[in-house]
Amino acid sequence: MRTYLHKIKYNHLVAILVSAFILCFLALYNRYPLTFNHDSGVYLENGFGGTVAYDRPILYGLFLYFSSLQQTLWFSVITQALIVSLIIYYYFRYFAPASNFIPFYLGFTLLISFFMGGSFNVSWLMPDVFTPVCVLCMGLLLANELKVRDNIIISSLLVLSIGIHNSHFYICMGLSLLLLIGFAFRSILKIYRVAGVRLKGIAFVMILIIAGNLFVGAVHYMFEGRFKSSRGGSIFIMSNLIEMGIIDRYLTESCKEKNYELCRYKDSLPNNFLWAENGPIYKTGGWEGNEKKYATIIKDMLMTPKYLRMFSYKSWVYTCKQFFNFDIVEVKVPSNRVNEAIAANYASAESLRHSRSKQSTDSISFGFINFAQNIVVAACLVIYSLVFIFNKMTVRYRFFIAFILLSLIANAWVCGTFSGVFPRYQIRVMWLLPLPLFLYLTEQFSQILIFKRFGTMPKPESVRNETV
C-alpha cells in the first residue's frame, strides 16, 4: 500500500514538473523569457538596486532578484511556471478527488499554453502572472478543506501575490466584498452552503489580503523608510479620465471658477498622459507632486452628479472593452532600458541570449494564439451561459464558474476603469475560463470509469453535498 501511495505521489510530482515545462513553452519558443516595453527593465532595476519606484511595488523586482539567483532569468520563468502549475494541480486534486485526474490536468495545461495566454503569462517577466495566482488561491481557500501544509503554501502565495501588483489588492478585496454581500441574501446563502463557502473562509481570505497589503508596505518601509503599499492611484485614474473624455469637459466648465494647475494644459492634454515626457505630470512636479492635486480634482468631479453619471457609464463601457481585450499584442522589440538592465545585472552570456531571442529580432508573432484564444473564450462563455440559463451542472460547479466569471469581471472593472484598457490586463486571467469545465469533465470521467469497473454510478461528491 505504501509503495502504491509513493508511486502516486511520484506520478503527481512528475505531472507538476511536466505541466511547468509545458507552461514555459513560449519562453522556449522565443529562446528567452519575454519582456515588456520598459517595465521589465524597471522591475530588474528596482529589484537589484533596492529602490522603490513611485508607480509600482518593489516586490516583483525582488522576486526576479531572488528567483533568478542573479544568474539567469530562466530561473524566474521556471519559478513562475512551477507556482502556476502547482496551483492548478491543487484545483484538480481538491475539486476532482479521483486519482486519474492527471490526463485532464495536463490537457488543461496544454490548452492554456498552446491556445490561450497561460504560457505567455508564465514566460513573461511581468507581475501579471500573479493575478491568476491570487484569484486561484482565493478560490481554494474559500471552498475547500485543505491540508495544513497546502493551506500554508496557498496562503503564503496569496499574501505574496497581493503585494506584487497594485491592482491585485483591489481585485481580490472587491471580490471578497462581493462574496460577503452574498451572505445577506437567503437564496445566495443556500448556494454558499452547498458550495461549501463559509463566512470564516471569507474572513480568513480578507485577513490574508490585508496582510498582503501590509506586507508590501513593510517591505517598502525596509527599503525606503516609508510605510506605504500602493501609490500613484490618483495619477492612474486621472490618465484614464482623460482617455474617457470626461476631464476635458470638466476642466472646460470648472476652470472658470477653480484655479487648478491642470487648467493651464486643458487644451493640450495628451492621450499618453502617464508617460508623455513633456506632458503636464512632468512639467508640474511629477508623480509625487501631483498625487494630492489630482486626487482633489477627481474627488470634486465625482461628487458632481453629472460627471458621476458620465463616469459610471464610461466605467461600464470600459469594463466591457477590457473584458473582451485579451490578445497578445504588446510584445515588441525590447527597449534599451530592458537591455541595459539585463546587461548591468547579469553575466554577458545572458545579454547575448537575450539579444538572440525571437522577440529581440522582431520575429515572433502571436496571431494564431490570439485567434484560437478568441474561439476558446467564446466557446466557454457560450457553454457557461447555457449552463446558467438551463440550470445544468451541479451547484458547486455553477458557483465555481460564477466565481471565475466574477473575478474576470472584477479584473476588467478595476483595470479598465482605474488604469486603462490594455489587452495585457485581461490576458493574464482569461485562461482561467476553461478550468471549471475541465474539472467538471474530470469528475464526470471518473464516474464513468467507476461505473465501468463496478457497474454502479456513484454520485459525485458535489452532488452528495447538495443532498445533505
Next chain:
Amino acid sequence: MKQKIALVLIGAIILCFAGFNNKFPLLTNDTGVYIDSGFSRNVPFDRPVLYGLFIAHTSWGNSLWLVIFSQALILSLVLFYCFRYFSSSINGTLFFLPCLFFIAFFMSASVTASTVSAAVFSNIASLCMMLLLFAKNVSKRDLAIITIVFVLSLGMDIMNLITTFLVLVLYTLRCLWTKKEQMQDPIKTNPKQLLITGALLLSACALVSLIHFFLGAGLGIVRENKISMLPRLLNSMYAINKERYSRVSGNTLIGLCKWYEDEVREYYLSRQFQGWLSLNYLNYCKVISAILCLGLNLLLLLRKTFYRQRNLFFYIFIALIIQILTGALVYGRNNNIPGHLIWMLPIPLFIYLSEAPFISKWNKIGTNKIS
C-alpha cells in the same frame, strides 16, 4: 421569459465582441455622412437618411456604443425568432447561442454588427423577410416586432429594397408556377405571405420617401437617382477587407468630432485608428466556414432523409446570389464578395441541428436546482 431575454441579451453582447475588441465601434468611410445626416437632418444625395436618424436616436446623441448595441440587439432578436419559428424542437432555442458563437467568431457577424454602417440592416432585412415568408403561427406581438424591424431595415439602404424586390419577384414566380400539391415542404411560403411582404416593401419605400419629403429633400428614396451612384455605394458597404477597416476618411473624423466630441479620444486609442486591427485569420476562417456550410447543406440535400430547412437554405443562397449579381452588374469585376451576408449560410444548419435527437438528452443531464 427571463431565459429568452437573457439569451437575446447575451447574443447581443457576443455580437458586439468586435467593437469591444477594437476598443471603439468600427467605423467606415461612410459613417461620417450618416452621423452628419442624422443630426443635421440633411438628406444625403446618394442614400436614405434613415440610418443617420437611427444613429442619432439610438446613440441618445451621446455615445456610438449604444448604436452598435442597438444593432446587435435587433439582430440577436431576429435571429432568436428564426430559431423559435423554424425549429420544430421544443429545445430549438438551445442552439441559438452556439449559432451566434459560430457566426460571430468564425464568420463576420460580429464585425458587421459592431460597425456603424447600414450594412447590418441588410442581414436584418433578409432574416426578417425569411420570417415573413416562411414562418407559421407567429404570435401577434412577434409579428408586429418583425414587421416594424423589417420596414425600418429596408429603408436603411436602397440595396435592401432592390434585393428584397428581386427575391420577392423570384418567389412570386415560383409560387405561380408550382402547383399546390407539389408544395409539400413544412417550411414554405404562400401567396398571402408574399403579398404581405410586398406590401411591407411598398410601405418601406413610402416611409423613406415621406421622411425625405418632410426633411425638405423631395419625395424619393434617394435624392440623386442616377445609377452611377450605386457602384461607390456598393463598394463602400460590402467588402470586409483591410482597406475598409484601415483608418477612416476625414469625413468620418469630422462627423465624430462634431457630434461625439467626448468619444474622440476613445477613437484615437482604438485598434482601428492605431492600425492594429487585423482581420486576416477571421477572413480565412470565414471563407473556410462558408465552403464547409455550403458543402454540408448540399450533403443534407442529397441525403435520402428529409431536410426540413432546405427552403431556408435556398432562400439565403438566393438572396446571396442576388446581392452578388446586383453588385457584379453594377460594379463589374471589382465587386467584392458580400461578406456581410455570407455568415447567414450556417443558420439553416444550426436550426437543423437543434432538431437532432441527441438534444432531447440535454434535459436529462445533471440539472440541479436547490430546493
